[in-house]
Amino acid sequence: MEKYTFAQPPHPYWLASTSDADYPVLDRDIKVDAAIIGGGITGISCAYLLKKAGLSVAVLEADRLGQGATGHTTAKITSQHGLIYNKIKKQMGMEAAQQYAAANEQAIREIEAIIQEKEIDCDFSRQTAYVYTERDGYVQEIEEEAKLAQELGIEANFVTEIELPIKIKAAVSFGKQAQFHPRKYLLALAQDIHDDNSHIFIQSRVVDIDEEKNYLITTAAGKKVVAEKVIIASHYPCYNKAGLYFARLFPHRSYVVAIKAQEAYPGGMYITAEEPGRSFRSLPTEDGELIMIGGEHHKTGQGVDTRQHYQNLVAYAREVYPGAEILYRWSTQDYLTPDQIPYAGYFLPNTPNLFLATGFRRWGMTNSMVSAMIIRDLIVSGESPWQDLYNPSRQTIAASGKTFVVENLNVANQLIKGKLSAVPTDTELEAGEAKVIMIDGDKVGVYKDEKGTQHLVDTTCTHLGCELKWNAAEKSWDCPCHGSRFTYEGEIIEGPAVKPLRTVKGQTD
Numbered sequence: 167m168e169k170y171t172f173a174q175p176p177h178p179y180w181l182a183s184t185s186d187a188d189y190p191v192l193d194r195d196i197k198v199d200a201a202i203i204g205g206g207i208t209g210i211s212c213a214y215l216l217k218k219a220g221l222s223v224a225v226l227e228a229d230r231l232g233q234g235a236t237g238h239t240t241a242k243i244t245s246q247h248g249l250i251y252n253k254i255k256k257q258m259g260m261e262a263a264q265q266y267a268a269a270n271e272q273a274i275r276e277i278e279a280i281i282q283e284k285e286i287d288c289d290f291s292r293q294t295a296y297v298y299t300e301r302d303g304y305v306q307e308i309e310e311e312a313k314l315a316q317e318l319g320i321e322a323n324f325v326t327e328i329e330l331p332i333k334i335k336a337a338v339s340f341g342k343q344a345q346f347h348p349r350k351y352l353l354a355l356a357q358d359i360h361d362d363n364s365h366i367f368i369q370s371r372v373v374d375i376d377e378e379k380n381y382l383i384t385t386a387a388g389k390k391v392v393a394e395k396v397i398i399a400s401h402y403p404c405y406n407k408a409g410l411y412f413a414r415l416f417p418h419r420s421y422v423v424a425i426k427a428q429e430a431y432p433g434g435m436y437i438t439a440e441e442p443g444r445s446f447r448s449l450p451t452e453d454g455e456l457i458m459i460g461g462e463h464h465k466t467g468q469g470v471d472t473r474q475h476y477q478n479l480v481a482y483a484r485e486v487y488p489g490a491e492i493l494y495r496w497s498t499q500d501y502l503t504p505d506q507i508p509y510a511g512y513f514l515p516n517t518p519n520l521f522l523a524t525g526f527r528r529w530g531m532t533n534s535m536v537s538a539m540i541i542r543d544l545i546v547s548g549e550s551p552w553q554d555l556y557n558p559s560r561q562t563i564a565a566s567g568k569t570f571v572v573e574n575l576n577v578a579n580q581l582i583k584g585k586l587s588a589v590p591t592d593t594e595l596e597a598g599e600a601k602v603i604m605i606d607g608d609k610v611g612v613y614k615d616e617k618g619t620q621h622l623v624d625t626t627c628t629h630l631g632c633e634l635k636w637n638a639a640e641k642s643w644d645c646p647c648h649g650s651r652f653t654y655e656g657e658i659i660e661g662p663a664v665k666p667l668r669t670v671k672g673q674t675d
């Protein structure tokens with residue numbers, strides 16, 4: 167098989183095709199009705215809806231807007247989240263499945279309504295979404311999903327052919343789903359938020375939240391925000407004082423390539439029912455239509471050499487579309503909950519003014535809007551039709567004990583394995599490579615950059631102490647326990663860690 171060599175580092179189309187939005191860094195103390203931590207699609211959607219409901223808001227983003235999960239998504243706006251409905255029905259009953267369908271279908275309509283009302287140019291288009299299988303073993307499950315989805319009021323059908331050049335056994339289609347350019351949408355929405363009374367601050371990492379009469383939020387620069395309501399929308403909750411969320415959110419990574427094919431794309435959004443997951447959608451660009459092909463998910467810090475995942479996707483893309491030219495590639499991180507339903511609502515049962523939205527699995531476009539609507543409704547009217555299903559403290563989390571225990575055993579194993587694994591003491595490295603070595607009894611991660619400079623960091627995760635693993639495809643140190651990621655210089659890429667890695671002085675030949 168041809169080994170594809172990537173000339174450029176990973177770069178998502180969403181970031182390549184939009185310029186950066188300039189917002190101030192928080193440089194003074196302020197007071198608002200609601201502070202929203204996180205400037206991705208969840209935080210911006212929450213801020214937009216709350217401001218529209220009459221509250222003054224402040225969005226606090228650690229980096230820049232829409233550069234995390236929102237800038238690395240596949241941006242499918244759909245209520246079809248794999249074969250989810252029969253799973254929900256079995257775990258939680260028909261009413262829960264009904265609520266999930268209603269919430270996510272409403273989210274599609276809400277996003278479309280905002281785009282129309284504000285005339286946002288974000289490549290929004292209605293599409294049919296498919297879950298398909300190439301294996302006989304999944305046909306019955308797909309048939310049952312189509313039947314249940316119809317009962318739930320979704321425009322669903324069981325089909326045995328799709329228009330992709332793939333021979334399938336069966337598929338379930340959902341009509342009137344959608345896709346868009348997530349960053350064009352988010353940046354347009356953000357423009358409506360920032361004014362004299364409401365704010366967006368970038369590069370303003372939150373390092374502490376204290377509960378007094380109101381909440382008191384502190385940024386890394388020591389500036390304070392006083393707010394009656396606080397919404398944590400930082401992908402992984404940045405507030406670690408309670409809730410044990412690190413034990414009930416599990417980080418996964420997945421990969422995307424965007425290709426130029428010789429064949430025209432037939433339309434539609436597709437995903438496999440089976441592993442290895444594969445997904446497709448079109449990508450309208452100024453230079454013509456591209457095709458996005460995604461998949462290869464694995465637990466963060468626990469895959470094979472991460473470059474292999476891109477190689478696998480490229481090989482697959484060229485099998486389906488011979489002669490395909492690879493134009494973009496990127497990867498992303500998602501958090502999963504034990505029962506696959508996100509957490510959106512009160513952070514804890516006894517925190518009526520502290521809210522959380524996270525755990526969207528791989529379906530953040532609709533689930534971010536559902537979460538924003540739930541939190542807006544809880545704040546404005548005290549109730550939401552979907553609050554029980556998405557309740558972060560729901561009883562069904564305890565009931566899904568098997569996943570819960572298995573995942574946390576996995577975390578414990580990673581912690582022990584990382585501490586016990588033997589590492590060499592030599593630092594012989596090629597440019598662009600990294601390894602973990604032993605220096606004075608400590609494990610140290612060494613990365614040699616293209617100029618030959620070595621960057622040394624302590625590979626102990628600053629969250630809860632797991633040993634970090636090198637991610638060769640993204641050139642980052644990733645935590646196999648709860649998904650924190652750091653640059654080779656030790657800066658935080660994503661939490662739950664809120665402190666950078668300790669840098670180590672050593673050989674820098």
Ligand code: FES
Pocket residue numbers: 412627628629630631632645646647648649650661662663
């Ligand atoms: Fe929790 Fe690293 S993210 S120990």
